[in-house]
Amino acid sequence: MESFFPPELFNRISKFIEEAGSILLLSHLDADGLSSAGLISSLLLRKNKNFTVRILKQLEDSKEFETSNDLIIITDMGSGQLNLVREHVNNKRFIIIDHHQDQNYFEHENLIHFNPCLNDDSYSASSLSYLIASSLEPSLEELIHLGLIGAVGDMQYKKGFKGLNLEILEKAEEKKVLSILKGLDIFGRVSKPVHEALAYSFEILIPGVSGNESSAIELLSELNIDLKNSEGKWKTLATLEENEMKKLVTNIIMRRLANKLDSNVLSDIIVLNNKQGVLSDLKEWSVLLNACGRQGAYSLGVLLCMGFEDYSLPLIEKVIKDYKRLIVEAMNLVQSDSSVLNQEGSVLIINGRDKIKDTIIGTIGGMLLKNNGSKAETFIGFAERDSDNLKVSCRTLKDYNIGEVLKTVCEELECLGGGHKFAGGALIPKNKQEDFLKLFKNELEKHL
Numbered sequence: 001m002e003s004f005f006p007p008e009l010f011n012r013i014s015k016f017i018e019e020a021g022s023i024l025l026l027s028h029l030d031a032d033g034l035s036s037a038g039l040i041s042s043l044l045l046r047k048n049k050n051f052t053v054r055i056l057k058q059l060e061d062s063k064e065f066e067t068s069n070d071l072i073i074i075t076d077m078g079s080g081q082l083n084l085v086r087e088h089v090n091n092k093r094f095i096i097i098d099h100h101q102d103q104n105y106f107e108h109e110n111l112i113h114f115n116p117c118l119n120d121d122s123y124s125a126s127s128l129s130y131l132i133a134s135s136l137e138p139s140l141e142e143l144i145h146l147g148l149i150g151a152v153g154d155m156q157y158k159k160g161f162k163g164l165n166l167e168i169l170e171k172a173e174e175k176k177v178l179s180i181l182k183g184l185d186i187f188g189r190v191s192k193p194v195h196e197a198l199a200y201s202f203e204i205l206i207p208g209v210s211g212n213e214s215s216a217i218e219l220l221s222e223l224n225i226d227l228k229n230s231e232g233k234w235k236t237l238a239t240l241e242e243n244e245m246k247k248l249v250t251n252i253i254m255r256r257l258a259n260k261l262d263s264n265v266l267s268d269i270i271v272l273n274n275k276q277g278v279l280s281d282l283k284e285w286s287v288l289l290n291a292c293g294r295q296g297a298y299s300l301g302v303l304l305c306m307g308f309e310d311y312s313l314p315l316i317e318k319v320i321k322d323y324k325r326l327i328v329e330a331m332n333l334v335q336s337d338s339s340v341l342n343q344e345g346s347v348l349i350i351n352g353r354d355k356i357k358d359t360i361i362g363t364i365g366g367m368l369l370k371n372n373g374s375k376a377e378t379f380i381g382f383a384e385r386d387s388d389n390l391k392v393s394c395r396t397l398k399d400y401n402i403g404e405v406l407k408t409v410c411e412e413l414e415c416l417g418g419g420h421k422f423a424g425g426a427l428i429p430k431n432k433q434e435d436f437l438k439l440f441k442n443e444l445e446k447h448l
């Protein structure tokens with residue numbers, strides 16, 4: 001796999017790490033960022049390095065670099081903030097491991113910019129981090145599943161794995177670390193009773209059932225599916241009999257078709273053969289990590305990825321509960337309040353103001369896009385970050401690069417933002433919301 005990149009690059013990274021006295025690792029709060037942080041932290045731990053980890057919503061200020069650390073490693077961020085790095089690069093070394101569009105590119109003897117900049121979805125920060133961790137410390141090949149989380153979390157996976165992501169997947173299959181099967185991709189597939197998983201499934205909207213546990217129980221009884229098995233244990237989606245699963249899937253498809261939703265409900269499930277329970281499903285990992293990130297429980301996410309599962313998992317269960325409740329509330333709000341959700345042509349607009357948390361607005365948009373009968377293809381959402389600023393979040397199902405669209409708009413308005421092919425974001429002053437939306441729509445037109 002290293003053949004993707006010149007070996008000198010790995011030697012240089014190794015040298016930077018070896019020569020560092022103390023290291024600051026900065027990473028992004030989403031699933032890709034946390035798994036990257038987990039991989040690089042594991043590497044630094046094995047190398048006996050002195051290091052600190054900080055997880056950020058966004059890298060927006062070079063103050064983050066004003067520390068005594070002589071090496072700063074940045075994962076899942078940094079390429080879009082090279083101007084900030086430039087301010088400090090004479091005094092300390094930087095390694096940037098990222099897959100976002102680069103801005104203000106420059107070269108320097110103190111900077112390693114590890115981002116192939118191929119402008120596509122064939123690698124993530126976590127796949128690049130895995131490549132580095134396993135090349136510099138072969139025993140870390142056991143963390144190969146973490147290398148794929150970025151692809152899942154950053155929606156690179158929806159059209160199948162490609163490029164480096166695919167190479168890692170094939171290697172993991174070959175090592176029998178994982179296998180792929182078809183099923184209902186709903187959070188709680190292995191860890192929750194069927195009725196709970198169905199009721200809280202916003203990944204696949206089930207009309208008449210989503211958001212309502214008793215309706216889910218009713219549905220199962222209509223289909224003659226017992227809630228418990230013969231030993232009195234709750235059945236899960238993963239343990240349903242084949243004929244039960246068939247009945248359930250058929251019913252879900254009928255309900256969706258009656259509501260003009262697509263019938264495409266089965267997708268690939270990535271099963272980790274060496275893990276138990278919730279950790280045996282790679283997509284559940286990405287939901288767990290996202291919840292940790294969105295709820296500010298960063299260290300739990302990083303510790304989970306570093307292998308401290310017994311400690312972190314019970315605490316993450318609580319985080320997930322709160323996170324799910326937030327999602328349910330926000331979904332109810334967008335579906336009932338027309339001042340929040342608006343559709344113009346193929347663009348869904350959420351004006352979340354202070355009603356939807358800036359950390360989940362992107363997730364809400366993604367779920368709406370995935371489950372819309374109204375044929376929206378792109379989502380843009382605004383939510384309050386603080387008293388002066390709004391977080392902008394974007395997702396698209398179309399085949400153009402939304403990160404570039406955002407980058408253009410942001411350059412015009414002189415604010416911070418960008419992203420990658422299917423998702424992106426920005427931070428803007430509140431009084432620029434209208435201008436932003438107008439420019440965004442104009443820019444989008446050019447790609448339609």
Ligand SMILES: [Mn+2]
Nearest residue numbers: 032076125154
């Ligand atoms: Mn990422």
